[in-house]
Amino acid sequence: MFKKGFxxxxxxxLQSEKIQERINAFGDKLYLEFGGKLxxxxxxxxxxxxFEPDSKxxxxxxxxxxxxxxxxxxxxxxxxNKYRSDIGITYDADVIRLIDIFKSKxxxxxxxxxxxxxxxxxxxxxxxxxxxxxIRVFKHYPxxxxxxxxxxxxxxxxxxxxxxxxxxxxxVVVTAPxxxxxKMATCLSQLYHENLRGxxxxxxxxxxxxxxxxxxxxxxxxxxxxxxxDLNDVNMIDPFHFEAYNQLAVNYNRDVEIFPVVxxxxxxxxxxxxxxxxxxxxxxxAGFCIFDDEACRTASKQEIxxxxxxxxxxxxxxxxxxxxxxxxxxxxxKTDVTVEDRKVVKFAEDKALQTGNPACAIELLDGSVIxxxxxxxxGAAAACLLNALKTLGGINDKIELLSPSVIEPxxxxxxxxxxxxxxxxxxxxxxxxxxxCAVTNSTAKLAVEQLSKLKNCQVHSTxxxxxxxxxxxxxxxxxxxxxx
Numbered sequence: 001m002f003k004k005g006f007x008x009x010x011x012x013x014l015q016s017e018k019i020q021e022r023i024n025a026f027g028d029k030l031y032l033e034f035g036g037k038l039x040x041x042x043x044x045x046x047x048x049x050x051f052e053p054d055s056k057x058x059x060x061x062x063x064x065x066x067x068x069x070x071x072x073x074x075x076x077x078x079x080x081n082k083y084r085s086d087i088g089i090t091y092d093a094d095v096i097r098l099i100d101i102f103k104s105k106x107x108x109x110x111x112x113x114x115x116x117x118x119x120x121x122x123x124x125x126x127x128x129x130x131x132x133x134x135i136r137v138f139k140h141y142p143x144x145x146x147x148x149x150x151x152x153x154x155x156x157x158x159x160x161x162x163x164x165x166x167x168x169x170x171x172v173v174v175t176a177p178x179x180x181x182x183k184m185a186t187c188l189s190q191l192y193h194e195n196l197r198g199x200x201x202x203x204x205x206x207x208x209x210x211x212x213x214x215x216x217x218x219x220x221x222x223x224x225x226x227x228x229x230d231l232n233d234v235n236m237i238d239p240f241h242f243e244a245y246n247q248l249a250v251n252y253n254r255d256v257e258i259f260p261v262v263x264x265x266x267x268x269x270x271x272x273x274x275x276x277x278x279x280x281x282x283x284x285x286a287g288f289c290i291f292d293d294e295a296c297r298t299a300s301k302q303e304i305x306x307x308x309x310x311x312x313x314x315x316x317x318x319x320x321x322x323x324x325x326x327x328x329x330x331x332x333x334k335t336d337v338t339v340e341d342r343k344v345v346k347f348a349e350d351k352a353l354q355t356g357n358p359a360c361a362i363e364l365l366d367g368s369v370i371x372x373x374x375x376x377x378x379g380a381a382a383a384c385l386l387n388a389l390k391t392l393g394g395i396n397d398k399i400e401l402l403s404p405s406v407i408e409p410x411x412x413x414x415x416x417x418x419x420x421x422x423x424x425x426x427x428x429x430x431x432x433x434x435x436x437c438a439v440t441n442s443t444a445k446l447a448v449e450q451l452s453k454l455k456n457c458q459v460h461s462t463x464x465x466x467x468x469x470x471x472x473x474x475x476x477x478x479x480x481x482x483x484x
Contacts, residue, residue, distance in 0.1 A: 001365065001366065002049065002457075003049060003292065004049050004050035005048065005050060005293065006049060006050035006289055006290055006291070006296065007050065007291050008050055008051055008052050008055055008289070010288075010289045011051070011055060011286060012055060012058055012062065014288060014289065015059045015283070015284075015285045015286075018283045019032065019059075019063065019204075019206070019283055020063065022283055023170055025202065025274070028170070028199050028200040029167070029170055029171075029172065029194065029201040030171055030203070030204060031172045031186075031187040031190055031191065031201060031204075032171060032172065032205070032206055033184055033187050033203070033205045033206065034056070034173050034174060034183070035183070035206065035207035036207060036208050036209065037056075038057055039053070039054045039101060039105075040053050040054070040087075041053050041055070041208065043209075043223075043303070044208050044209070046299060046302075046303050046306075046479060047219075047296065047299055048286065048289075048296055049456070051286075056206075057105060057107075061105065061106065063171055064107055064108070066169050067107065067108070067169055067173055068107075068109070068110045068169040068171070068172055069102055069109045069110065069172075069174075069175060070113055070167070070172060070175070070186065071095050071099060071109065071111075071112050071113070071175060072112075072113045072174060072175070072176040072181045072182050073091055073113075073181055074091075074114075074116045074180065075114055075116045075120065076116050077177075077178075077181065078122055078123050078126055079122055079123060081122075082178070084177060088467075091177040091181075092126050094177040094178075095112060095177060096133070099112075110165075110167060110168070111136040111137065111138055111165050112130055112135055112136070112137050113137075113165060113182075114127060114139050114140065115140045115182030116140070116142050116182060117140060117141055117142075118142065138162075138165045139163050140162040140163065140182065140186060140189060141161050141162060143158045143159075143161075146185075147261045150265065150268060153265065154265055154268040159189040159192040160192070164190075164193040165186075165190060165193075172190070174186055174187050179228075179231060184205075188266075188269070191266075192269050202274060203281070204281055204283050205255075205281045205283070206282065206283050207255075207282060207284060208286050209221065209224035210224050210235045210252055211286050211287040212238075212249045212282060212284060212287065213249065213288070214287050215250070216236070216237060216248075217334065218297070218300075219296075219297045219304065219335050220296055220297070221235050221250055222300065222331050222334060222335050223301075223307070225331055226303070226307040226308070226327075226328050227303075227307055229307070230314075230324050232253075233252050233254060234252060235250055235252050235253075236250070236251065236252065236256060237250065237251075238251040238278055238279045240256070240259055240276060240277035240279075241276070241277035241279040241280070244280075245276075245277075249277070249279040251278050251279055255278040256278055258278075259277065259278040262278075262281070263275065300335075301335055301337045302341075302342060302458070302479075304328070304331055304332055304335060304337060305332070305339055305341060305342045306342075306481050307328055308325070308329070308332060308339065309339075309483070309484070310481070311324045311328050313482065313484045316464075316484045342481065343363050343369060343458065344363045344369060344458050344459060344460035344481075345361075345460050345481075347361035347369045347371055348360055351371040351462075352462040357380070358373075358461065358463040359371060359372065359373050359380050359462050360373075360381045360383070360384035360459065360461045360462070361384065361459070362384050362385070362388045362457055362459050363457060363458040363459075364388065364391065364392065364453075364457055365453070365457060368391070370384060370387045371387070372384025372385070372387050376424070377408075377411070377425065378407065378424050378430055379422075379424045379427075379466070380462075381426070381461060381465060381473065382426060382427045382429075382430040382469070385427050385454075388454065388457075389447040389448075389450045389451070390447065392450035392453050393446045393447050395443060395447060401434060401437075401443065401444055401447050402430065402444075407433065410429060410433060411424075411425070414429075426466055426468040426469050427468070427472040427473060428468050428469075428472045429468075431448075431451075431472070434447060434448055454476045454477065454478055455477030455478070456477060456478075457477075457478045458478070458479050459473055459480045459481070461480075461483065462482070462483050463483060464482050464483070464484065465480070465482050
């Protein structure tokens with residue numbers, strides 16, 4: 001059952017104020033490293049029910065008159081053709097997607113920074129593509145001895161070799177398609193160059209997770225570990241923060257490990273370090289906006305289970321190794337959850353046993369569960385979706401929303417003209433047909449009107465979903481798992 005636990009309006013206000021406060025602390029300019037997803041943070045919306053996926057971009061819009069965006073991408077990620085598994089596109093394609101969306105929101109994107117640059121055909125082709133689109137590209141290079149050799153890093157042979165990125169506004173947001181792109185290195189390189197030019201610039205970090213002022217074992221923070229199990233991120237108490245303030249704060253291993261280096265770099269670049277701990281570097285206010293802790297705990301436990309199913313599927317598809325599964329199993333044990341705690345799993349499995357065919361289950365927001373089975377005309381996910389729309393619209397279960405006379409011509413088109421092997425309709429095809437029928441059929445129209453009520457519902461399939469089904473269910477805002 002879906003229950004809100006996070007005050008999004010309060011978050012937008014507090015977060016904007018905190019960033020403005022940090023800008024003022026440095027004087028001329030703040031380079032703000034943005035971790036996680038900037039405008040489609042679905043992980044945050046799942047573990048902090050009430051958090052809107054585009055909250056960060058809305059917060060930035062409050063500051064858009066003083067903000068500009070640098071998008072960072074590593075040449076290594078282009079060469080490896082690295083992709084974002086959540087939306088299924090490569091990092092280089094995502095850079096262009098990000099820029100288009102930022103601009104459509106009225107935000108100023110000034111440049112792209114190519115980190116770890118060395119000449120190679122795929123990288124140079126992407127640089128040329130960006131420049132053809134009128135986007136400025138600046139190159140940052142590998143530095144020998146990074147990050148330990150400070151003498152080299154903070155010198156003409158280190159950051160000094162990087163191309164300086166001209167920026168014109170007080171808040172420079174540095175973001176990227178994913179982790180490991182070089183956001184922090186870009187910020188510090190810019191501090192070096194700004195300092196040479198007499199500009200009073202500072203650096204801060206905006207990471208939603210782990211939430212620094214929640215306990216280490218809080219499910220919200222454990223869910224973050226599950227989400228980053230493939231990166232070997234580990235939440236830990238920030239030892240520098242405890243030593244400086246005698247206060248417990250949660251951070252993660254990479255920031256704690258790199259802090260002495262960042263601290264020393266700041267001292268070498270600025271002549272002093274503004275921070276006593278990696279937690280000090282952050283500006284995250286999410287922890288102050290939770291008003292129902294139990295709702296967030298429950299939602300986060302469900303996210304951990306979902307991440308477990310995702311890991312099982314990724315291993316089966318060759319996208320991850322078995323160590324990821326083992327790590328998430330430990331996290332499940334730590335939070336005392338099992339797959340049986342995901343309500344839709346048992347309903348889907350029972351339906352599959354009953355019918356002898358793949359099945360699907362949807363938990364509606366009121367806690368009731370709807371099931372669907374694989375038939376001759378439509379797949380289990382599509383059948384379950386139609387059954388859910390019937391329930392939400394109070395439509396008699398015996399009524400056919402789509403008659404065989406509507407479905408069969410589409411099957412004929414798929415198999416005989418489009419080369420499909422499976423004649424059954426997927427969820428996107430079913431919804432398209434239902435929308436067309438809604439023009440003349442009031443019952444179909446009533447069913448279509450229920451689609452918005454599926455947001456935040458839980459779904460489980462007893463088999464791996466087709467890409468079309470998975471994409472459509474997620475587009476409707478549903479939280480999907482499937483058996484590997």
